Amino acid sequence: MTMLNQFLWVIYPYLCLAIFVVGHIFRYRTDQFNWTAKSSEFIEKKRLMAGSLLFHLGVIPVFFGHVSGLGIPKSWMRAFGVDDHIYHIGAVYIGGIFGAMTLIGMLILTARRFTMKNVRRLSSASDLAVNALLLIIVCMGMFATLVTNAVRPEFDYRETISVWFRGLFMLRPDASLMTDVPLSFKLHALLGFGILAFWPFSRLVHVWSVPLNYMGRSYILYRKNKTTRREG
Template sequence: MIDQFLWVIFPYLCVAVFVIGHIWRYRIDQFGWTAKSSEFIEKKQLMIGSILFHFSVIPVFFGHIVGLLIPAHWLEALGVTEHLYHIGAVYIGGIFGVVMLLGMIMLTFRRVTKQAVRRLSSASDITVNFLLLFITFMGVYATLVTNAVVTDFDYRTSISVWLRSLFVFSPDANLMTDVPLSFKIHVLTGFLIFALWPATRLVHAWSLPFNYVGRSYIIYRKNK
């Protein structure tokens, strides 16, 4: 029953909260659809941490898409061998993961050590910071440590197959039985952040500033 809850009920529950929560948030709180920047309080650490995080999160995201949603034999048909994929996933993915982790460490350290920033932070802000930090750490640990220790484990034959089975509404919890603990924690906390997403500042990720491209310049005039 525990496996059925963790690998069948919990993922669907998180996705449902993610979808319904965004609809609810957009309908009642469009003015709160923001990251609530604290740049005016402290700029240097925010700039460095944000650049490290946002620079690395995009390749990490697409790496997850390729590794989890695209079957291994599809990649092999395109000429991506197991060895080539391993280099990309472990070494290149590991580098971007470490950069992302450094960014999250800096952003979290800033939020809890800068008194003015901490006072302006809500409980959800702090929760998101620490949860993202933990998820990133577990991802890096699983990629660089677990893969090196448990050499016979291939997540593309277990986690990837299980995840894709969720999309066709035929999940098989047994596929996650022999998955190493670090990967299990990374997956579960990943779904948890999706459930928390609509109630936190993470909603600003959907507010892409496309209008900046065609927007007129803002003219500032000195007040004499």
């Protein structure tokens, strides 16, 4: 079990992070023309808009919630006046609302991609895998937040998972911190690192292609082309 724990909570995360970084560099240098997400909007628009809007409105606050929960120590939160009760309300209730939005959006997008024949034909194997994997990750996150926290209220992931997570980036990982973590949290963490390893080889790379320079670019000028007719 010690060797398995070392692999799951030390070797595996570093392996996924290395693939994430090296994979992006390799993809960018060899496959820039496919650095995008193929649009299927012309096939079906209503479900795409609804699912995409819910997913993106939900996943952005969820992401920053993960950043604060995993990256900021509990003592720092208390120093800023955020006690455990307030944090719990934010994590469970506010996080649960945005998590539910993310889940509903993913359900719509996944059902659309798998059940609509024309959309499925346009999709690659990696597109289908990304949708399925993201849906499972979101489901596990919601289960951990709403069910596991209710069943095991004494468990505080900020004293175990968060400390382990920060240790990875400080090059002092401690696999023993994950020994008594509930299974739902473990699966959520493992799948999260798994999607990082898969990221460079999927449509998810389009996240880094936000056209921010569009807002500052010069106006495009259109001029009417006046032609003169010659009569002869």
